[in-house]
Amino acid sequence: MNTLNPAPADRLLSRPALYTLLRHAILLALAFVMLFPFYWMIVTSFRPAQEVFSGTFNWLPRQFTGWDNFRTALNDAPLLLYMFNGAVVCLGVLLVQLATAIPCGWALARYRFRGERVLFGLVLLGLCIPIQVPAIPLFLGLAITDLLNTYFALMVPFFLSVFAIFLFRQSFKTFPEDIVQAARLDGLSEKAILWTIVVPASKPAIAAFAVFSVTSHWNDLYWPLIVITNAELMTPPLGLASFADPESGANFGALMASATIVTLPLMVLFLFIQRHFIQGVTNTGVK
Amino acid sequence: MNTIATAAITAATATEPTPAKTKYRWPDSLAWWFALPASFLMLTTLILPVVIVALLSFTNYELGMPDTAFVGIDNYLSVLSDPKFWHVLRNTLLYTLFVVPGSVIGGLLLAVLVQSVGKGRRLYQCLFFLPVTATLVAMATVWKYLLHGQIGPVNQLLHSLGFTPIEFFGDPGMVLFSLAVIGVWQLAGFNMVLFIAGLVAIPQDLYDAASVDGADRPLDRFFTVTLPLLGPTMLFVIVTSSLTAFKVFDTVAVLTRGGPQGASEVILYQIYLEGFQYLRTGSAAAMTVLFLACILVLSWLQTRITERKVHYL
Amino acid sequence: MAASVSLAQIEKVYGTKRTLNNVSLDVAAGEFLTLVGPSGCGKSTLLRIIAGLTPHDSGQVHIGERDVTALPARDRNVSMVFQSYALYPHMTVAENIATPLRMQRLPAIARIPLIGRFWPGSRKRRAEIAQEVAAVAAQVEIENLLHSRPAQLSGGQRQRVAVARAMVKQPGVFLMDEPLSNLDARLRVHMRAEISALHQRTGATFIYVTHDQVEAMTLSTRVAVVMDGCIVQVGTPRELYDDPQDIRVARFIGSPEMNTLAITSDSPHRAWLKDASIQLPVQAADTVHMGFRPEHLKLADRSTHHGAHTLSIPALFERMEVLGHDALLFCRHAQAQETIVARAPVADVDQMRSRGNGWDKLTFEIDLAQTFWFNAQGSRLPPATSVCEILPLHKRVS
Numbered sequence: 001m002n003t004l005n006p007a008p009a010d011r012l013l014s015r016p017a018l019y020t021l022l023r024h025a026i027l028l029a030l031a032f033v034m035l036f037p038f039y040w041m042i043v044t045s046f047r048p049a050q051e052v053f054s055g056t057f058n059w060l061p062r063q064f065t066g067w068d069n070f071r072t073a074l075n076d077a078p079l080l081l082y083m084f085n086g087a088v089v090c091l092g093v094l095l096v097q098l099a100t101a102i103p104c105g106w107a108l109a110r111y112r113f114r115g116e117r118v119l120f121g122l123v124l125l126g127l128c129i130p131i132q133v134p135a136i137p138l139f140l141g142l143a144i145t146d147l148l149n150t151y152f153a154l155m156v157p158f159f160l161s162v163f164a165i166f167l168f169r170q171s172f173k174t175f176p177e178d179i180v181q182a183a184r185l186d187g188l189s190e191k192a193i194l195w196t197i198v199v200p201a202s203k204p205a206i207a208a209f210a211v212f213s214v215t216s217h218w219n220d221l222y223w224p225l226i227v228i229t230n231a232e233l234m235t236p237p238l239g240l241a242s243f244a245d246p247e248s249g250a251n252f253g254a255l256m257a258s259a260t261i262v263t264l265p266l267m268v269l270f271l272f273i274q275r276h277f278i279q280g281v282t283n284t285g286v287k
Numbered sequence: 288m289n290t291i292a293t294a295a296i297t298a299a300t301a302t303e304p305t306p307a308k309t310k311y312r313w314p315d316s317l318a319w320w321f322a323l324p325a326s327f328l329m330l331t332t333l334i335l336p337v338v339i340v341a342l343l344s345f346t347n348y349e350l351g352m353p354d355t356a357f358v359g360i361d362n363y364l365s366v367l368s369d370p371k372f373w374h375v376l377r378n379t380l381l382y383t384l385f386v387v388p389g390s391v392i393g394g395l396l397l398a399v400l401v402q403s404v405g406k407g408r409r410l411y412q413c414l415f416f417l418p419v420t421a422t423l424v425a426m427a428t429v430w431k432y433l434l435h436g437q438i439g440p441v442n443q444l445l446h447s448l449g450f451t452p453i454e455f456f457g458d459p460g461m462v463l464f465s466l467a468v469i470g471v472w473q474l475a476g477f478n479m480v481l482f483i484a485g486l487v488a489i490p491q492d493l494y495d496a497a498s499v500d501g502a503d504r505p506l507d508r509f510f511t512v513t514l515p516l517l518g519p520t521m522l523f524v525i526v527t528s529s530l531t532a533f534k535v536f537d538t539v540a541v542l543t544r545g546g547p548q549g550a551s552e553v554i555l556y557q558i559y560l561e562g563f564q565y566l567r568t569g570s571a572a573a574m575t576v577l578f579l580a581c582i583l584v585l586s587w588l589q590t591r592i593t594e595r596k597v598h599y600l
Numbered sequence: 601m602a603a604s605v606s607l608a609q610i611e612k613v614y615g616t617k618r619t620l621n622n623v624s625l626d627v628a629a630g631e632f633l634t635l636v637g638p639s640g641c642g643k644s645t646l647l648r649i650i651a652g653l654t655p656h657d658s659g660q661v662h663i664g665e666r667d668v669t670a671l672p673a674r675d676r677n678v679s680m681v682f683q684s685y686a687l688y689p690h691m692t693v694a695e696n697i698a699t700p701l702r703m704q705r706l707p708a709i710a711r712i713p714l715i716g717r718f719w720p721g722s723r724k725r726r727a728e729i730a731q732e733v734a735a736v737a738a739q740v741e742i743e744n745l746l747h748s749r750p751a752q753l754s755g756g757q758r759q760r761v762a763v764a765r766a767m768v769k770q771p772g773v774f775l776m777d778e779p780l781s782n783l784d785a786r787l788r789v790h791m792r793a794e795i796s797a798l799h800q801r802t803g804a805t806f807i808y809v810t811h812d813q814v815e816a817m818t819l820s821t822r823v824a825v826v827m828d829g830c831i832v833q834v835g836t837p838r839e840l841y842d843d844p845q846d847i848r849v850a851r852f853i854g855s856p857e858m859n860t861l862a863i864t865s866d867s868p869h870r871a872w873l874k875d876a877s878i879q880l881p882v883q884a885a886d887t888v889h890m891g892f893r894p895e896h897l898k899l900a901d902r903s904t905h906h907g908a909h910t911l912s913i914p915a916l917f918e919r920m921e922v923l924g925h926d927a928l929l930f931c932r933h934a935q936a937q938e939t940i941v942a943r944a945p946v947a948d949v950d951q952m953r954s955r956g957n958g959w960d961k962l963t964f965e966i967d968l969a970q971t972f973w974f975n976a977q978g979s980r981l982p983p984a985t986s987v988c989e990i991l992p993l994h995k996r997v998s
Contacts, residue, residue, distance in 0.1 A: 023404050030397065031414045034472065040440065041429045057443040104325035113318035119326065126333055128586060130534055132555055133579050134336030136343065136562050136572055160328035190317060219422045221537045226563050237424035241541050244428050252432055259425035270420045274413045495653050496686035501674040501703030515690040
């Protein structure tokens with residue numbers, strides 16, 4: 001029954017309209033402050049350099065530069081290529097994560113087997129270990145096998161997602177045993193049960209995880225910074241960071257334009273799926 | 288953002304007690320087939336590297352140099368006696384100290400406010416969550432402009448109000464605080480969603496009982512019902528926010544490079560320099576192990592302190 | 601001090617659905633009134649309106665002599681026991697029970713943890729509160745649980761804590777929202793007795809909501825049947841059983857459900873049930889409903905001559921459920937094909953069987969005085985007066 005609308009009952013009389021208005025006013029003010037950087041980013045993308053450096057504050061561009069800044073940004077740095085790389089990496093990582101974590105989570109949730117405790121213990125331990133810890137040896141391994149500067153290098157440390165294993169285990173634990181039994185009686189193999197029955201029923205959890213995975217890997221800087229020096233393989237954050245270097249102090253307009261280009265896809269994607277996503281986060285586990 | 292990813296969904300699931308389900312004693316091989324790919328990855332991309340890091344920390348290995356030797360705990364000794372390390376640790380802890388209260392209280396405030404209005408909840412949730420989805424590197428450059436010492440709008444606002452402009456990133460005394468502002472900005476929306484998940488789980492009945500008992504003013508309801516029942520969520524949010532803050536890197540790498548004058552050097556950035564710029568792998572490995580130790584201590588500490596008060600459901 | 605409760609023309613609309621439709625009700629002080637009805641009928645909403653938890657759209661609520669329509673729950677002198685008990689999980693049993701008193705007697709400052717203890721007079725009041733909590737806990741026999749948390753208690757214990765929390769305020773009105781639905785059957789019977797004892801002991805007004813008519817019948821001074829947002833009938837349990845004013849009440853009260861047959865009436869004062877004509881003392885619209893309780897049907901020999909005040913009902917036997925002393929016979933009306941349930945002692949059934957008559961075809965007899973008549977809208981009609989057999993149409997002289 002848990003939805004996103006369990007309003008605590010208002011007091012019966014106390015001028016509800018006034019209080020509601022006040023709350024909305026505060027929320028709108030906070031929203032303005034939170035979103036101001038986005039507003040500023042977009043607006044500056046349309047400003048010429050003189051205006052940026054003029055030191056006076058204007059809500060809207062005095063002089064609308066059209067798409068100039070965007071053109072400069074796209075020319076000076078292959079932003080679209082970066083975004084393509086980002087997409088490849090995120091997709092690749094997500095697919096492998098799902099392919100490995102779903103069965104593992106299912107096994108941990110529903111089977112008793114030797115070494116199960118050890119495995120789950122390692123999963124829990126892994127949750128505490130951030131990516132930066134195994135970074136050095138992974139880098140060395142890739143360097144030795146001459147696999148730096150490849151898509152594979154970008155994806156390798158993230159193939160394993162202990163978080164996904166943990167999440168799916170929790171989620172699968174609540175899957176009705178009766179359905180699994182019925183499927184067994186119908187003659188389905190264990191593998192078939194998992195992939196054709198349990199997985200389709202767990203779409204919210206999988207979707208929620210997918211969103212988190214894509215978001216975090218699209219925005220990751222640390223690892224790409226380590227393994228990629230070839231400009232053609234840079235992911236958006238890395239590309240932007242190297243682009244920002246020479247630009248800082250110079251063409252803020254183009255810099256903001258490139259920031260807009262890089263940030264936009266994920267935010268638009270989020271706006272499209274936000275309903276499922278936020279509900280997925282707040283409802284996962286509460287079935 | 289990696290642990291941020293971890294956080295949210297674990298939040299919703301962690302607070303829900305999972306019912307005991309029958310498990311089947313199938314042949315071990317079957318279960319292991321399922322677990323095999325993930326186990327293999329775990330071994331090769333997690334366990335082995337962590338072991339290697341630990342081993343490396345006892346050597347003087349440098350990438351590209353021919354001779355390596357075991358140096359015992361020399362690396363640790365030199366790191367721990369290096370004032371730079373403590374300086375870096377202090378910066379990181381200070382940053383964390385700024386970010387955690389800001390983002391936790393901010394997230395809680397947002398969650399309570401958003402849930403208190405009838406209409407427009409989804410819109411507000413969406414709006415406040417947007418900073419979380421934005422690429423931090425990109426937004427860092429925006430913030431650089433926003434907080435620019437001369438031409439940034441924030442300083443223009445201060446100027447118009449009669450204050451002297453602040454060098455947000457140029458003043459060594461201010462820079463950590465400025466980075467913290469960006470950190471809170473990025474984290475508050477995320478914490479808000481976690482708190483909303485917790486608020487949603489509070490049964491409406493308790494609020495009704497509180498009303499009949501006499502606790503119907505907003506503050507009374509908050510302290511009698513809301514806050515106590517948000518205990519587990521609060522613990523979780525504090526832990527994950529601390530961990531996220533402790534792992535700050537992006538903003539430092541893009542905006543300040545540790546400057547000005549080392550005032551914003553943080554531990555991950557230092558490890559990065561040590562291991563991948565200066566290529567002093569052995570030393571970086573030691574720092575990594577210490578870093579991991581700090582993280583584990585941080586999580587353990589917070590869990591111990593709050594757990595007793597929090598698990599009564 | 602028990603308080604009376606008076607509702608006048610309460611209306612409540614949720615979206616497009618009219619949940620409560622011009623509901624008026626008077627509850628005397630000290631009475632045990634049950635609101636009973638099927639799920640979704642609006643009884644819980646009504647209770648919450650009395651409590652002050654849900655605002656209503658129009659109408660007035662009086663508790664005692666006061667008009668409480670505009671007052672919040674805390675000022676209405678009511679206590680409530682919720683279906684889920686709604687115990688504060690982070691507080692001990694003692695703290696749970698003490699909460700209403702703390703809210704009442706300690707100002708906000710005095711309630712701040714640690715510092716609040718220094719507020720003048722705070723210590724004395726806390727001591728008083730502790731005493732009262734202990735007294736109430738003793739009454740419901742949970743003194744040994746005072747330091748436990750709700751999570752450590754069983755369902756029955758939690759229920760007692762909820763009741764104690766309600767009692768400690770010594771309210772004028774106790775409101776209970778299906779407090780027994782979460783308990784198993786045996787515990788339910790036991791708790792019913794306890795609630796009844798509580799009512800005797802405190803003498804307070806009880807307003808109790810349930811969907812279980814057995815609870816309603818056994819606990820209450822009076823029962824109000826709520827259906828589709830209206831109070832259809834209010835009366836003592838006996839009145840409701842013996843004299844239902846609406847077919848919905850007749851069907852709802854009594855288990856198994858009352859049998860009803862739809863009968864056409866082609867002229868005033870006369871109703872036809874196939875070939876039997878029955879006199880009705882008042883004019884009825886086309887269709888009337890005849891209701892009769894399973895236990896009033898008597899098994900009859902087909903050859904028995906029926907008097908002018910007995911109606912005979914031919915039926916086809918389908919199956920039987922033996923309850924112990926009695927059995928339920930599930931049959932179909934021979935001509936009308938409608939279901940008829942009869943309740944008869946097993947001994948009688950055995951006797952009939954032993955006579956060796958065709959067991960498929962049965963004849964029931966019912967005394968007209970034990971039939972209930974309802975018009976097409978469901979309202980009760982005055983009783984039928986006599987029965988006479990009429991020749992089939994083709995044999996009638998026009």
